[in-house]
Amino acid sequence: MTENIFQQALASEYSDILEHAVTHNYLVCIPNQSSLSDRTITRRFIMDHMIKPSPYVENLFQTMTGKNLLIKNDEIKSHIGYIHKFALQIIKEENAHDPQGRVYKQVFVTAPLDDNPNKCAMLKPEPIYKFYSAKEYIGFLHFAVEDSEAAFMFAQAFVQHFNNSYIIFKQFAKETYNKVKSGLNDLKCLVLKIEQLKEAITNPSIMQNVCEMVESNILYDIYDKLFLHMIEFHEEQESQLWACCDRIMSDLYATKLGIDRDLDGIKFKESAELLGTLNVYRTPWEKMEVLCKLAGTIDKECKKHLEKNNPRKAEKWETSADQYFPLLIYLISLHKPEHLQVHLTFITEFSICSGTSGQQRYHLTNFLAAIHTILNNEGVL
Amino acid sequence: MDSVKEFKIVTLGEGRVGKTSLTLKFARNEFHDNEISTVQANFIQKDVQLDGGIQVRLNIWDTAGQERFRALAPNYYRQANGAVIAYDITDAGSFNKVKAWVKELQSQADKDISIVIAGNKCDRESERQISAQDAIDYANSINAAHFNSSAKSGKGVNELYTEIARRVYAVHQKNAKANPQLSNSRGGRRVRVTNDEPQKPKNKNCC
Numbered sequence: 001m002t003e004n005i006f007q008q009a010l011a012s013e014y015s016d017i018l019e020h021a022v023t024h025n026y027l028v029c030i031p032n033q034s035s036l037s038d039r040t041i042t043r044r045f046i047m048d049h050m051i052k053p054s055p056y057v058e059n060l061f062q063t064m065t066g067k068n069l070l071i072k073n074d075e076i077k078s079h080i081g082y083i084h085k086f087a088l089q090i091i092k093e094e095n096a097h098d099p100q101g102r103v104y105k106q107v108f109v110t111a112p113l114d115d116n117p118n119k120c121a122m123l124k125p126e127p128i129y130k131f132y133s134a135k136e137y138i139g140f141l142h143f144a145v146e147d148s149e150a151a152f153m154f155a156q157a158f159v160q161h162f163n164n165s166y167i168i169f170k171q172f173a174k175e176t177y178n179k180v181k182s183g184l185n186d187l188k189c190l191v192l193k194i195e196q197l198k199e200a201i202t203n204p205s206i207m208q209n210v211c212e213m214v215e216s217n218i219l220y221d222i223y224d225k226l227f228l229h230m231i232e233f234h235e236e237q238e239s240q241l242w243a244c245c246d247r248i249m250s251d252l253y254a255t256k257l258g259i260d261r262d263l264d265g266i267k268f269k270e271s272a273e274l275l276g277t278l279n280v281y282r283t284p285w286e287k288m289e290v291l292c293k294l295a296g297t298i299d300k301e302c303k304k305h306l307e308k309n310n311p312r313k314a315e316k317w318e319t320s321a322d323q324y325f326p327l328l329i330y331l332i333s334l335h336k337p338e339h340l341q342v343h344l345t346f347i348t349e350f351s352i353c354s355g356t357s358g359q360q361r362y363h364l365t366n367f368l369a370a371i372h373t374i375l376n377n378e379g380v381l
Numbered sequence: 382m383d384s385v386k387e388f389k390i391v392t393l394g395e396g397r398v399g400k401t402s403l404t405l406k407f408a409r410n411e412f413h414d415n416e417i418s419t420v421q422a423n424f425i426q427k428d429v430q431l432d433g434g435i436q437v438r439l440n441i442w443d444t445a446g447q448e449r450f451r452a453l454a455p456n457y458y459r460q461a462n463g464a465v466i467a468y469d470i471t472d473a474g475s476f477n478k479v480k481a482w483v484k485e486l487q488s489q490a491d492k493d494i495s496i497v498i499a500g501n502k503c504d505r506e507s508e509r510q511i512s513a514q515d516a517i518d519y520a521n522s523i524n525a526a527h528f529n530s531s532a533k534s535g536k537g538v539n540e541l542y543t544e545i546a547r548r549v550y551a552v553h554q555k556n557a558k559a560n561p562q563l564s565n566s567r568g569g570r571r572v573r574v575t576n577d578e579p580q581k582p583k584n585k586n587c588c
Contacts, residue, residue: 258396258445258447258449295421295423295424296421299421299422318401318402318405318422319421319422319423320400320401320422320423320443321392321400321401321422321423321443321444321445321446322396322397322400322401322445322446322447324422324423324443324445325445325450326445326447326450358387358426358440359421359424359426359440362423362424362440362442363424365442365456365457368456369450369453369456369457372453373450373453
């Protein structure tokens with residue numbers, strides 16, 4: 001086979017990549033010359049074609065840019081990290097020598113391995129009916145630690161994993177819900193492991209990147225889907241809660257909850273609007289922020305209401321827990337914020353937060369206690 | 382790196398004894414305004430300077446004191462490092478409630494929980510219904526500290542929170558020495574990740 005433009009570029013302009021590849025036992029994939037006619041050979045393009053086998057997962061290879069490929073029976077398939085899926089044929093393998101005479105392996109393929117929408121041999125994404133083990137994730141993580149590019153790919157691996165899990169999730173709903181939850185627990189463990197590794201690793205900034213990516217990129221994509229299904233699972237509980245709220249509002253006056261008489265008739269319009277934004281935010285920590293903000297809004301609305309009813313009291317008013325807690329019950333019963341229980345379960349289940357004493361945990365505890373009180377109000381209120 | 386140790390303190394006591402006023406007075410102390418991190422009437426985060434230049438951060442949780450919400454208290458004192466139990470010196474009934482809280486904490490809360498009792502409203506000494514000595518004796522009997530306090534004048538307020546900070550820090554140091562793995566910069570609790578499956582509780586009825 002005549003040396004093609006890829007090989008020419010690798011030998012001349014990008015010899016440092018070849019040097020790195022040979023030193024670190026990468027295989028060099030060379031696309032067929034005819035597939036390169038309309039391509040610009042860039043550094044990244046070259047790096048997309050340097051691959052090495054995973055020590056953790058059979059048939060899995062990773063490019064120098066951090067994407068994953070599967071090689072089996074003379075076929076190279078895109079795997080994790082590719083938006084545009086493909087399967088290519090291996091034409092042949094042969095040994096080659098670098099300028100220093102060191103041997104390396106060349107693999108000739110029918111088309112480039114870059115993430116290109118115009119590739120001829122496109123495949124539809126295949127659902128993988130399999131959950132990776134925590135050990136395999138750690139394997140991916142080891143790749144990711146090598147460079148930040150790989151860390152990004154690592155993040156995408158999680159997205160793909162959860163997208164695939166979601167397919168099964170839809171089919172076997174409840175049974176799989178537990179699996180998804182345990183998958184997320186693995187993920188939480190992983191994040192905590194990363195945090196623990198931070199102290200030991202020589203380049204903590206890379207680990208920080210991985211942590212941030214796990215938290216923001218990966219989870220963000222799956223939250224919507226999980227939330228929608230949680231709504232279905234909690235439908236019955238929500239109707240039960242609203243029935244209890246109706247009972248509270250019809251049987252009792254706000255004062256019976258222990259709320260200051262001067263707050264009689266308070267509408268909590270602004271607070272209800274704020275609680276409505278729980279449906280807008282996707283991540284547990286954004287939702288948690290809403291719960292924290294609510295304390296301030298309730299306090300503000302109380303003062304505003306008191307200014308009309310009892311201006312002297314308004315001046316000194318502080319919404320203590322003695323008042324805040326019953327007001328919270330009243331607010332929930334009055335406005336019945338949509339999917340409130342789901343939001344709280346969502347925050348409890350999926351927030352990556354190990355703190356037990358901070359402000360967020362305090363407000364979450366108040367909400368959970370308020371829901372508990374509403375649901376079990378007989379003899380209490 | 383932030384090395385301030387954080388501790389959770391829960392404020393307990395009957396309704397209207399002045400729990401919130403106490404914590405707010407502590408938080409808004411004019412001499413320490415620059416130390417306030419977060420102030421809401423029901424949640425306060427504040428740094429306290431201990432002897433030897435040690436700084437600790439207190440996350441103070443306020444609780445609803447009404448009897449009807451009593452059953453919810455465990456949700457609040459769970460994993461608390463310390464508790465400030467307040468009573469009104471002009472209301473004997475509120476002191477009896479302190480004893481009930483202590484009993485509950487001793488049986489339900491973390492075994493290492495530190496307790497400080499606050500005899501509040503001491504600016505109304507003439508209306509006192511609880512003897513100061515009885516209250517101190519009771520506090521000593523349960524290894525707690527007792528302070529006469531007034532949210533109005535500020536008397537005893539800083540002292541009682543400094544004392545609870547000193548106590549929770551001492552417990553933390555003791556535990557850190559006994560078990561260095563549990564020690565960390567967040568007040569002694571941290572999730573450790575292991576590959577072990579959680580152990581199922583043994584069936585007591587099993588022969």
